[in-house]
Amino acid sequence: MDEAGAPPLELSDALVEKVRAALAVGDTSAAAALAAPLHAADLADLLERLDGEARRALIAALGPAFDADTLPHLDEYVRDQVIEALGPEATGEVVARLETDDAVEVLADLDEAEQAAILAGLPLPERAAIEQGLAFPEYSAGRLMQRDAVAVPEYWTVGQTIDYLRAQPDLPDEFYDIFLIDPRFRVVGAVPLSRVLRSRRAVPLKELRLKELRTFPAECDQEEVARAFRKYGLVSAPVVGADGRLLGVITVDDVVDVIEEEAEDDILKLGGVLETDFFAGxxxxxxxxxxxxxxxxxxxxxxxxxxxxxxxxxxxxxxxxxxxxxxxxxxxxxxxxxxxxxxxxxxxxxxxxxxxxxxxxxxxxxxxxxxxxxxxxxxxxxxxxxxxxxxxxxxxxxxxxxxxxxxxxxxxxxxxxxxxxxxxxxxxxxxxxxxxxxxxxxxxxxxxxxxx
Amino acid sequence: MDEAGAPPLELSDALVEKVRAALAVGDTSAAAALAAPLHAADLADLLERLDGEARRALIAALGPAFDADTLPHLDEYVRDQVIEALGPEATGEVVARLETDDAVEVLADLDEAEQAAILAGLPLPERAAIEQGLAFPEYSAGRLMQRDAVAVPEYWTVGQTIDYLRAQPDLPDEFYDIFLIDPRFRVVGAVPLSRVLRSRRAVPLKELRLKELRTFPAECDQEEVARAFRKYGLVSAPVVGADGRLLGVITVDDVVDVIEEEAEDDILKLGGVLETDFFAGxxxxxxxxxxxxxxxxxxxxxxxxxxxxxxxxxxxxxxxxxxxxxxxxxxxxxxxxxxxxxxxxxxxxxxxxxxxxxxxxxxxxxxxxxxxxxxxxxxxxxxxxxxxxxxxxxxxxxxxxxxxxxxxxxxxxxxxxxxxxxxxxxxxxxxxxxxxxxxxxxxxxxxxxxxx
CATH class of the missing domain: 1.10.357.20 (SLC41 divalent cation transporters, integral membrane domain)
Structure with a gap:
């Protein structure tokens, strides 16, 4: 079996111990070599399990190999420490590699001085996109959304759409629905990718759209978004402005985090503790x-x-x-x-x-x-x-x-x-x-x- | 604006009151007319909010218009009452219209006599599929999965795949990844639909597959599945037998329910109550x-x-x-x-x-x-x-x-x-x-x- 498609590397207790042992004897390059191939989510887990000193040593050893996607996976308390260890300049470089929604999530937890220091180092388009995201209220659909949504004119056919998607280099990594928009950029329908793939080139997208279009205003509370995703089994949904114009898209992976966090939150609040308690000193x-x-x-x-x-x-x-x-x-x-x-x-x-x-x-x-x-x-x-x-x-x-x-x-x-x-x-x-x-x-x- | 793509009908408190009022004066056909256009998830909500008698009256009034997809959305306690009101024959007809994973979920909660009565009325292929699903341990990946996965030979190109999908009438309603299988039906890769849509016809699917393939054994605990979906942001994942052969697919909408239920479960257990408590008398x-x-x-x-x-x-x-x-x-x-x-x-x-x-x-x-x-x-x-x-x-x-x-x-x-x-x-x-x-x-x- 060739490399791609191989079973993924797991973060085991044994691997954590190996990294810890390597850091304890000061062999930071061995620790970095063990950590670098991990999935971002597993690297985040590893960092959470190390103590403060080992954490800083590992981040320093990883250097530019530090996977940007690790940041949104980290517990808020540990993330603060990691950002401090990276310093504003390196954090800026890391944040620039993230999708808008993840970058906004990371920056939102920092205080204003830290935010300003990191934003100052970013290229203007990224900076503007993140600032717009931060302008939405906390825990709103606007904060949760990713700005790069795939949208095409409502009168297009399957063939036109496929040709456009093949020619367009600047699309999000993964998307699940194509949104139909009218000439004023208002969302008028959503077409799941599976329906596009199964239809002949001449079929108009309009015929394929979902019977019910569920859009969310940017100010909508994330709990309401999560409830609707769960209730109606949504995988992605458009976020719209007051005028119905498409602002971005919320995907289910972000919603899964919200559901888990809201439930977690209720459990911890009922017990009289805060969300960051476990990783706090x-x-x-x-x-x-x-x-x-x-x-x-x-x-x-x-x-x-x-x-x-x-x-x-x-x-x-x-x-x-x-x-x-x-x-x-x-x-x-x-x-x-x-x-x-x-x-x-x-x-x-x-x-x-x-x-x-x-x-x-x-x-x-x-x-x-x-x-x-x-x-x-x-x-x-x-x-x-x-x-x-x-x-x-x-x-x-x-x-x-x-x-x-x-x-x-x-x-x-x-x-x-x-x-x-x-x-x-x-x-x-x-x-x-x-x-x-x-x-x-x-x-x-x-x-x-x-x-x- | 035409009908499709229109904003969906919402279940408001006012609508619940209208249905309740209609049922109270015995006008069951008016109640049914109000309830029939609702999304299955909203109809489930409505049924949960009515008391036992009104619930039975509404189900009787809906008759064959009763949306099968309502059943999996219902709280277990209310579902028992609905199934009792329907009787085994009508329940069988309703269950036959569900996808395997939903049918298995509904039947799993019933006692053996009820299961047998309903299964006896089903066509043989559906019956066999559901019985196979019920054979997996409770709370396992096998119970959670849907049997209809979209899988193609690993050596196919984008063009071959699109032609196959266009010609094949018997595919699941919605799917998000295409799985690559070897001649022995073992899964060797997963290709997200967005990558297929963006690539030219000549591109081999192998080149498009995800770097890491995450499969789940059928016996795997659903909590572990949910944790991996959340951690790695998965939208669908293949379930495999001991020999690595593809058995089915788990999609994120089922996992969202698991995440919510597991957290809910912990909250209620910590409080010393059962999951069905709210709707119980x-x-x-x-x-x-x-x-x-x-x-x-x-x-x-x-x-x-x-x-x-x-x-x-x-x-x-x-x-x-x-x-x-x-x-x-x-x-x-x-x-x-x-x-x-x-x-x-x-x-x-x-x-x-x-x-x-x-x-x-x-x-x-x-x-x-x-x-x-x-x-x-x-x-x-x-x-x-x-x-x-x-x-x-x-x-x-x-x-x-x-x-x-x-x-x-x-x-x-x-x-x-x-x-x-x-x-x-x-x-x-x-x-x-x-x-x-x-x-x-x-x-x-x-x-x-x-x-x-």
Missing amino acids: PWQSARQRLPWLVVNLATAVLAATVIGLFEGAIEKLVALAVLMPMVPSMGGNAGTQTLTVTVRALAVGELTPSNTLQILWKEIAVGLVNGAVFLVLGALIVALWFRDPYLGLVFGLAMIANLTAAGLAGVTIPLALHRLGFDPAVSSAVFVTTVTDCVGFGAFLGLATLLL | PWQSARQRLPWLVVNLATAVLAATVIGLFEGAIEKLVALAVLMPMVPSMGGNAGTQTLTVTVRALAVGELTPSNTLQILWKEIAVGLVNGAVFLVLGALIVALWFRDPYLGLVFGLAMIANLTAAGLAGVTIPLALHRLGFDPAVSSAVFVTTVTDCVGFGAFLGLATLLL
């Missing part, structure tokens, strides 16, 4: 995670204040202190279940005004049903443990109250945050557990004061 | 969520037992009862932060044996740093609140101990579950909070017993 991670812990301290103080209201009851019956943390613990878990479902349903657009009330009733019902289970189970355990049926009853009643509150809070809190324009993934958990903590302690100790 | 949801709550009850009993060891200390100083829930609350949050980062790093393959130790040290460092912050902050708050500096010191020391334990548990528990072959997203949270609860209560009350 201990100091950065500690600092980034601190704010949520401080917020949690405040809510914990609130919960402690609720307990403080019932000091007298605890003094009389210390068993209350032993049992009381179980009630908010159960409520917190039930609330997390509900809020997880709610946050995801909001993110994927399944929770709409037309079914909100139905979902709210459902969650209250779930809280009552599972609350009833723990009313019985909890009352039994406590009655047997402390040989006190009344204490068991108090515990069970607090359980059902708190699980119902959890269901209610788990829907209403993320929903309210969403309606107010906040991201429900970020702060729902802390509010929901505040409710379940306060209701949990309050209900248990309050009922104990009343009934025991 | 209250009874089902309550039942599905119960097991984790029962596990949590057991761990809460464990934490209460730890408190029980120190009843004497609480009896002497009831302030301990007021303060003690704050310690595990903070530890639980810090542990959740760490485990979220760890679970995601494991899922996307960033946490490997070569950097495990480094990450473990980092998390312990983060725990110590943030623990030190709350040692000072917590000690101050408590000392001022209860006018007792020693109580403040005990509280602060318990904080730093628990935040360090949280960092340690947040890495080691998901990692251990992963090494043992379990999914760390499912059960890490419950184990980590058990550790932070027991260490939190134990450290605070234990230190109080020793030092106060």
